[in-house]
Amino acid sequence: MSLEITENDSPTVEFEAESEEQILAAARRRVLRNRLRTWGLRLAIIVLWLGAWQLTATLWIDPFFYSKPSLIWDRLVEWFGSGTQFGSIWLQILTTVQEAVVGFVIGAVAGVVLGVLLGRSRYWAEVAAPFIKALNAVPRIVLASLFIIWFGLGLESKVATVVVLTFFAVFFNAFTGAREVDGNVIDNARILGASRWQVLSQIVLPSATTWILSSLHTAFGFxxxxxxxxEYAGASKGLGLLIANAQNTFDAAGIYAGMIIITAVALVAEWAIGFAEGRLLKWRPSQAQSAHEV
Known part of the structure; x- marks a missing residue:
């Protein structure tokens, strides 16, 4: 900015236009500062919480029942260093992840297929509605016990439990997404000679993609x-077995350690699903771009 004096002694202010590179660099610096501030605040909250827990468990409450961060850390170091009494901790993690992934894929595919088909058929949706609602109302812990009786303590019973939990989380979103498709678009496609399969695969499924992908975040948690x-109901290995064993031996630190590992796995899976979602929806313009174009 420069200041000049004219003949009438009245100051005029001239502004130098910033280049596009300068504007982008300033925007990046603001984003970086906001990100650092956000992560700094998160870290401060975690440190304050863990510090208060450690101090409280040391001075006032019994760590035998409530544990404390230092004991949980010791248990994690023990598991990852020398293993658990059921084998390597990586074997337990791999077992749980394998059960979750296999059941997730089966349940998600079944939920998408049945949700889209029923979403486009009002008659069959009315026929199936009471059965789906009844199955969704059955307590999952009861089904887990039945699956153990039917399939044993191996992989099959855990996958069946995962399928039941995942299916309904995906089904209802796929059903709603298929129902929300613009009817005028479908009518125009049929006028132009599109077959039922073409309408389903090229119009209904792409339109319901956002609904389906948003349900996958919740579905993998389930x-x-x-x-x-x-595994908690009955297994020979897995993170659920570690937590159940820790409960039976009054090992509060082991319960918390198992919870932390499960949370870490869930966060990694959430990142992977979010990355895949961004790739699959790359064709869709963002709201900011749409508003700019308007």
Missing amino acids: ALIGAVVG
Whole structure:
């Protein structure tokens, strides 16, 4: 900015226009500052919470029942260093993740297919509605116990529990997404000679993609819950078995350690699903771009 004096002694202010590179660099600096401030605040909250817990468990409450961060850290170091009494901790994690992923894929595919088909058929949706609602109302822990009786303590019973939990989370979103498709678009496609399969695959499914992908975030969380619940009810390995054993031996630190590992796995899966969602929806313009174009 420069200041000049004219003949009438009246100051005029001239502004130098910023280049596009300068504007982008300033925007990046603002984003970086906001990100650092956000992560700094998060870290401060975690440190304050863990510090208060450690101090409280040391001075006032019994750590035998409530544990404390230092004991949880010791248990994690023990598991990852020398293993658990059921084998390597990585074997337990791999077992739970395998059960969750296999059941998640089966349940998600079944939920998408049945949700889209029923979403486009009002008659069959009315026929199936009471059965779907009844199955969704059955307590999952009861089904987990039945699956153990039917399929044993192996992978099959845990996958069946995961499928039941994942299916309904995806089904209702796929059903709603198929119902929300613009009827005028479908009518125009049929006028132009599109077959029922073309309408379903090229119009209905792409339109319901946002609904389906948004349900996958919740569905994988349910998949992990289903795997852990199945292992908790009866298993020979897995994170649910570690938590159940810690409960039976009054090992509060072991329960918390198992919860932390499950949370870490869920966060990694959430990141992976979000990355895949961004790739699959890359064709869709963002709201900011749409507003700019208008």
